[in-house]
Amino acid sequence: MAEKVKSPAEVMKLLPQEDCGECGCDSCFEFALKLVERTTTVDKCPKLKKSALKKIKNMLAPPMAEISFGSGDKMVTTGGEEVMHREELAFFGKTIIAYDVWDTMSEERLVERVNDIASMSFVRFKVQYNVDAIAIRSVSGDPTKFKNTVKKVADTTDLPIILCSLDPKVLKAGAKVLKGKKPLLYAATKDNWEKVLEIAKEYETAVAIFSPLDLDMLGSIAATFAREGINDLILDPGTFCEPDSITETLSNISLLRRACVKAGVKEVSYPVMTVPAVASMSFKNKKMAAHYENYLANLFVTKGVNLMILHFPEIWEFMPVVYLREGIFKHPKLESAIDPDLYAFNDPDEMSPLMVTSNYTLTYGIVSGDLDRYRVKCWMLVIDTNALSVDTAVGSGDFCADNIVEHMEEFDVESKIKHRILIIPRVAAEILPELREALPDWKVVLGPKDSSEIATFLTEEWEKLLAEEGAA
Ligand code: SF4
Structure with a gap:
């Protein structure tokens, strides 16, 4: 096709x-x-x-199907890709990041690890990033032990769950506990697929298909599941992390994507997953394993992989992977733009300073970083400058009086802020006369040139500006 x-x-x-x-x-x-x-x-x-x-x-409709698992507002969805390279359009099926626990852990250690995983987070550009899912591995091979572990995890967190075993009896024990919560079964293989298919039908689960280095088998099992009405599928061509085999792993990911989006091969038109956690089994030295897992995870994110299971829930590992993911999966058309809005920093009130800047990601990132770092209580009006920095947008005419006034009206600035003082960046000094003319009821003043000086500028000037306004 x-x-x-x-x-x-x-x-x-x-x-x-x-x-x-x-x-x-x-x-x-x-x-x-x-x-x-x-x-x-x-x-x-x-x-x-x-x-x-x-x-x-x-x-x-994109050539690659989507997969969802989990329930409620924690449900995760990925897939839906249409291109080989993100520059051609964009990647859409953001990599779901899962960390593992296992059924031979003590109950106390299990709960502690689940809580560590679920609470691992950081904030970037005012968005909080958390782990997306938990993978429960059956190490014991005992269905009862696995069932109890799944129950404990489900009682501790509402994160979506991946049930990991190649033994259908074990998978069934876990699926039973999560009835109605749509777990992902990992995995159906050439040896167990018939039984896994029965479990997927009975408990309405999503399914990962695992066929290391055999892409034809992967497609053949996926086609059988799809014929039987199970369409929430994800393909795992195997994660091989030895230096010689990593190339093969990457090449299989690309082959699957190419067959799906370029050749329209229906049998493999599903998202793809990898398991960087295999690094934990390949290195005796834990630190070494964690670093190698991090390297693999970053590598797979650059390939647009849709789901990864990791083993080391360390913030230093999680942060770079998420940073990279957010960059790779951002639509190139929207990549350099922040949504225009009136942003509140550090809980401002109606008498807090009001500033204006452009919607260029880098500008906003630097300014918001400085405002957060120095705990500056203020309002920041971000206007649409076609993602140009302030100085460039002044030159192009996007950072101009009319545009600022339009955004003030759109975000209803006058009703949210009581004073009438607007601070503009010093690099936009040339628009000062036209802005003063467009805003006759406002006192428009030049702020500092660099956002790192905002805190000092406001400490020295804000009270004076308010007093002048009161006296006027
Ligand atoms: S302008 Fe937009 S909303 Fe109006 S008819 Fe066309 S597509 Fe529909």
């Missing part, structure tokens, strides 16, 4: 052609373009008839 061509013109034919703007686009064609780029969703057009909606959804 040839690669499915998605043309905005074809999508356009199915749209109402009213150019009413209700979808947030100026025209139906812009909406069609954004649909093809996957920067908007079809449900945003309220005027579409059901039949057209269905046709567009079908036309835009």
